Amino acid sequence: MQKVIEIKERSSTLIERRKKKQKRNFIILLVLLGIVLMFLLYFQTPFSHIGKINVDGQKIETEEYYIKHSGLSTGDSFWRFDPKEVQNRLKNQPTVKSVTVERSWLNEVNIQIKENKHMAILKTGDRYNYVLENGELLSSRTTVNQTNLPILLDMPDRKFRTKLVKQLKRLDADILLMISQIEKPKNTTNSNLVQLYMSDGFEVKVNVTNLASKLQYYPSIVAQLGSEKKGVINLEIGGYYNTFKLEYK
Template sequence: MDKEKIVTIEDRIPKLKAQRKQKANRRIIMYLSFFFILMLVIVYFQSSLSDVKKIEITGNRTISEKEILATAHIDRHSAFLNLSKQEIEDNILKNKAIASVEVKKAFYNTLVVTVKEYRKAAYVQKKGRYYPLLESGKLLRAMKGKSLPTGEPIVSSYQSEKQLLPLAKELSKLPNSIYQRISEIQLPSNEQEKNFKVEMFMSDGYEVKATIHALAKKMDSYPSIVQQLGPHRKGVINMDVSTYFKEYSKEEVQKK
């Protein structure tokens, strides 16, 4: 048998010293790294590095970014990590024109805000001013200046604001091909009536009388009715209970 190799204590001392030195070095590096990271965190939170660097807003068509930021209560001096996405979303939804909102945080200190606006169903005319009526039934502030609205029908008269919500919901269901033909709307009903009446003046020269209830469904047949009548016969298309047509007299045509 080979003789066992004998290692003396004197031979092992340098190795023990080297191992202890390595452990001490690792401990120092760990402490220094922790201290350095701690300093970075303190510097980050105490400096402008922690501020929001970029705010991206998408989906807004009629509401300005400035208005959305004001409602959200955020700006470029807000601390990024302290921002609550849920709180920002709740604040933005206080704007009556916003249907939904999603807030995301992205690198580096970027806030991404995606909004969806309610569609405008019509404009309500009151005392010479025009108020956007949303598909949710809510009225926004009046348009600035004296400009006339374009693209949406105008509710020129109504008896109660209770009529506006069901009207807005039905208008939002209409296909664009029919919706674009509506020029003016009048709501002659009073609050006591079970079904609110509606009178619509179309851009192609017809007048439609119906009830707001199930208006969108009734209006599905409008294009085919107009096609059957031909371009020279104008009058009132009544869709209240049963659908029938009453042609204008010569005096009515001249008056209109």
């Protein structure tokens, strides 16, 4: 009799466990179905599409320029683009030094731009191009706004221009501001030589490969010469000074 009672109790326990397990499985299924339904509903709402594209850090080009070249548009799927691909597209733009692209709550995309700076202005005939710190040129224009930048005269070779810009980047700001124009001198066998026309009336000849290290001494050289002794300071090999009369006789 006791065995029969034990069997019945065990059977009741098993049935109860089975019911609890079925109930738990049913709840899990409902939750999963609910999640799937939420996803389906989400992708039918405006929140699953790009609602706004924010661009920050731009100064040279406009916000609209970078949005256009990102390949993104409001209304595009918020999840069907790869931020790295967008970054690579933007890095192909000459003004872009670095960029990050991130999704933001709820349906916004943030683009953070770091631009290559203007380092000089290239003058070719009556056309002007801004020269960026990576040596690239911006589209030509007839007028320029930044008159404090050195003007490069007829310097079409990009490799040479890039070497020059790298040296200009290393200069102290006060010395860079003193450079009015730069050109490659004619009638010279030295392909690395450049001639600088300074705002204080002096001229400087120096190799582009060590322009920054040589030009750091310019203020002290001028101080020793005196402002009334205008002429040419040659830093190509060592350093010496000639009056304009002696240099161009």
